[in-house]
Amino acid sequence: LQSESEEDAPRGTVGCVALDQAGRLAAATSTGGSPRTRAGRIGDAPIVGAGFFADGAAAASSTGWGESILTVQLAARTCAGVGAGFDPGACAGRELDVMNERVRWRNEMASTGGVIVLGADGRGGWGFTTSRMARGGWAQGHHPWSAVDPFSEA
Numbered sequence: 001l002q003s004e005s006e007e008d009a010p011r012g013t014v015g016c017v018a019l020d021q022a023g024r025l026a027a028a029t030s031t032g033g034s035p036r037t038r039a040g041r042i043g044d045a046p047i048v049g050a051g052f053f054a055d056g057a058a059a060a061s062s063t064g065w066g067e068s069i070l071t072v073q074l075a076a077r078t079c080a081g082v083g084a085g086f087d088p089g090a091c092a093g094r095e096l097d098v099m100n101e102r103v104r105w106r107n108e109m110a111s112t113g114g115v116i117v118l119g120a121d122g123r124g125g126w127g128f129t130t131s132r133m134a135r136g137g138w139a140q141g142h143h144p145w146s147a148v149d150p151f152s153e154a
């Protein structure tokens, strides 16, 4: 790839992070895969720490270029930041920036992606370096929300 375009980017991902009434955190990721990859490729989605991660402090689910996400362990890194006390959305953005700075593939393929994250205190956040990312949330006693574009929130 010369560069990423809207038509030539990973898509079809469904990720979820959840906190139950007993305080247990969980993360899950399903993927449509990345374009122009070999048959039989195993991307980041099924790999703990990369495509998803949850521990006692936070849960995260990733989307984007799997090779980049695997390299930096995007979900685990984001959870580590939240576990250290930082804001979930800030951690998501920071770790996506780290991925974009540190991972360089042939032909300058961009290391773009997105991550959603939820802390044990119920605070959630997200970030993405793609042009858009469908996302939504719900918490007990609150209305569900969803958005796609960078600055919109319903």
Ligand code: ASP
Binding pocket: 010, 011, 012, 013, 014, 030, 031, 032, 033, 034, 043, 044, 045, 062, 063, 064, 065, 066, 067, 069
């Ligand atoms: N991360 C996935 C992959 O590289 C694509 C995606 O679901 O965003 O296979």
